[in-house]
Amino acid sequence: MRQLSDKAVTRLRNSAELPDLSGTRYRLLERVARGGMSVVYAAQDRDLQRRVALKVLEAPGSQGELADRLMREARVLARLEHPGIVPVHDVGRLPDGRVFYTMKFVEGQRLDQYIGSLTPISDRLRLFQRICDAVAFAHARGVLHRDLKPANVMVGSFGEVLVMDWGLAKILTGDVETQPGADPASPHDPANRRNKTTGSVVTGHGRVMGTPGYMSPEQARGEVESLDARSDIFSLGQLLRSLRSERPSDRSLDAICAKASAQERAARYATVQELVADVSRYLDGLAVEARRENIFEKVGRFYRRYRFFILLTAAYLVMRILLLVLIKP
Amino acid sequence: MLQPTFRGGDAGFPATRWSVIEGVRSGDTAERRRALETLCQEYWKPVYKYVRLRWSRGAEDAQDITQGFFAEMLERELLNRFDAGKSRLRTYLRLCVDSFLLNEDKAARRQKRGGEVQHLALDFAGAEDELAGGCIDAAAIASPDSLDEFFEKEWVRSLFTLAVEDLRTLCIAQGRERTFQLFEAYDLDGDDNSSYEQLAQQYGITVTAVTNALAWARREFRKMALERLRRTCGSDEEFQRETKAVFGWQAQ
Numbered sequence: 257m258r259q260l261s262d263k264a265v266t267r268l269r270n271s272a273e274l275p276d277l278s279g280t281r282y283r284l285l286e287r288v289a290r291g292g293m294s295v296v297y298a299a300q301d302r303d304l305q306r307r308v309a310l311k312v313l314e315a316p317g318s319q320g321e322l323a324d325r326l327m328r329e330a331r332v333l334a335r336l337e338h339p340g341i342v343p344v345h346d347v348g349r350l351p352d353g354r355v356f357y358t359m360k361f362v363e364g365q366r367l368d369q370y371i372g373s374l375t376p377i378s379d380r381l382r383l384f385q386r387i388c389d390a391v392a393f394a395h396a397r398g399v400l401h402r403d404l405k406p407a408n409v410m411v412g413s414f415g416e417v418l419v420m421d422w423g424l425a426k427i428l429t430g431d432v433e434t435q436p437g438a439d440p441a442s443p444h445d446p447a448n449r450r451n452k453t454t455g456s457v458v459t460g461h462g463r464v465m466g467t468p469g470y471m472s473p474e475q476a477r478g479e480v481e482s483l484d485a486r487s488d489i490f491s492l493g494q495l496l497r498s499l500r501s502e503r504p505s506d507r508s509l510d511a512i513c514a515k516a517s518a519q520e521r522a523a524r525y526a527t528v529q530e531l532v533a534d535v536s537r538y539l540d541g542l543a544v545e546a547r548r549e550n551i552f553e554k555v556g557r558f559y560r561r562y563r564f565f566i567l568l569t570a571a572y573l574v575m576r577i578l579l580l581v582l583i584k585p
Numbered sequence: 586m587l588q589p590t591f592r593g594g595d596a597g598f599p600a601t602r603w604s605v606i607e608g609v610r611s612g613d614t615a616e617r618r619r620a621l622e623t624l625c626q627e628y629w630k631p632v633y634k635y636v637r638l639r640w641s642r643g644a645e646d647a648q649d650i651t652q653g654f655f656a657e658m659l660e661r662e663l664l665n666r667f668d669a670g671k672s673r674l675r676t677y678l679r680l681c682v683d684s685f686l687l688n689e690d691k692a693a694r695r696q697k698r699g700g701e702v703q704h705l706a707l708d709f710a711g712a713e714d715e716l717a718g719g720c721i722d723a724a725a726i727a728s729p730d731s732l733d734e735f736f737e738k739e740w741v742r743s744l745f746t747l748a749v750e751d752l753r754t755l756c757i758a759q760g761r762e763r764t765f766q767l768f769e770a771y772d773l774d775g776d777d778n779s780s781y782e783q784l785a786q787q788y789g790i791t792v793t794a795v796t797n798a799l800a801w802a803r804r805e806f807r808k809m810a811l812e813r814l815r816r817t818c819g820s821d822e823e824f825q826r827e828t829k830a831v832f833g834w835q836a837q
Contacts, residue, residue, distance in 0.1 A: 264773045272807045278800035
């Protein structure tokens with residue numbers, strides 16, 4: 257019997273996990289990321305001669321809910337064609353039974369790693385607005401992300417911002433052309449149970465999916481069917497908070513974060529656009545909707561906004577007074 | 586005499602799902618022995634190496650202890666007390682080995698009284714080669730915290746060795762000797778510099794043929810390792826946990 261060295265055991269362990277790409281147009285290059293129940297590999301598309309990201313369930317032979325979820329994620333991405341959302345290229349099942357999909361290979365950094373290099377708060381807020389634009393687009397297409405957090409946002413090498421990982425997405429409207437979870441390999445798979453009215457995946461009683469700290473209270477309570485755009489707005493509020501975590505306190509910005517991630521969803525912004533507009537107002541030095549200012553704050557903000565003109569006018573007036581006093585006829 | 590057969594595939598054991606744990610607890614002596622043989626196949630090397638390194642026993646001494654331990658396990662029905670809900674099988678077995686060694690004298694007397702000491706046909710020379718081959722670092726098991734880790738590592742090595750053997754048998758049976766050679770060259774003996782292109786050139790085949798052969802071999806290897814794993818797990822939950830421990834993902 258052959259003896260196996262530690263190195264051979266490690267190689268076997270790794271290779272046993274590798275997706276079986278035989279008979280497909282892809283060639284495996286390297287593992288890029290691992291999370292939840294799936295792994296992302298860099299692969300070479302032999303036909304189109306380009307590098308793609310191949311997302312596949314980590315367990316060979318995976319069936320049922322997990323396979324259903326990945327297939328659904330691909331379909332959700334396919335209906336979200338937006339520069340801020342990673343485009344999907346292909347979906348299917350590998351010879352080892354695993355569901356996979358390929359998408360654009362994004363070269364860059366996750367937001368939580370990238371953010372340290374962005375010093376001015378204004379740059380961070382503009383980046384946040386681009387994340388919001390992508391989420392607002394998804395909402396307009398009837399899709400909730402449900403797992404928005406810095407680790408699920410990629411910033412490309414040319415500064416492009418891409419919202420990733422739509423595995424927990426919920427489809428709000430029922431205008432999906434194909435049944436969202438239907439697997440082409442088994443179109444009548446009874447494992448693909450779903451609610452016909454909402455298109456959301458039935459994931460078992462009491463199963464809460466999301467990321468603590470970023471998940472809205474209603475999502476954490478498992479109120480899956482009643483979730484709406486305000487659940488994602490809560491996550492965006494938390495994401496905004498994380499972007500300004502080490503910054504000095506700023507009442508207006510704090511108020512925007514607080515309003516976006518209010519415990520009561522009725523107290524949050526009703527739409528992502530409202531949140532973006534408030535952030536824009538903050539960037540322009542205007543009063544934000546999230547907070548009523550007192551007269552001193554209004555004056556202070558007015559001064560900060562028009563400081564140059566105020567100082568110029570003041571200097572002019574001082575000069576005039578001096579001239580009047582010194583050059584008396 | 587208890588003789589492990591070390592046959593591949595399902596030849597060595599009835600194809601019931603949780604056969605080993607159930608088999609060891611069976612009232613039928615023959616079935617109990619068969620179950621113990623299957624268990625022994627996977628665990629004797631980790632037990633032997635553990636005794637050699639952790640308990641610093643000489644080769645001959647460790648061989649007797651390993652033989653004695655599995656005989657004791659059958660005689661005293663030690664696995665009847667195993668509860669899959671409370672611990673992992675290998676943790677339980679390791680603790681049994683420790684207990685066996687702590688009560689070694691009593692066990693020796695018991696085996697003498699019992700008369701017939703059952704001997705397993707185990708390849709101790711091979712295990713010694715593995716120890717001498719430098720692939721096991723004795724220093725790595727110095728701390729009590731790493732005992733489980735060491736035992737687990739050796740158990741995975743043992744499981745993979747058996748699954749590779751199963752794969753070899755299958756390849757020979759199906760006339761796919763070259764596939765096994767490719768698998769050996771890339772997955773067992775390869776390093777970071779190995780490439781499919783190199784192999785294709787070496788064997789005079791296309792890169793696609795290498796890709797397909799390796800994909801098939803890995804699929805079969807995985808299937809065989811999982812099948813062996815499944816046989817020695819006491820429940821679905823344990824099987825999931827063990828798959829995660831071996832491969833890093835949970836089997837479905």
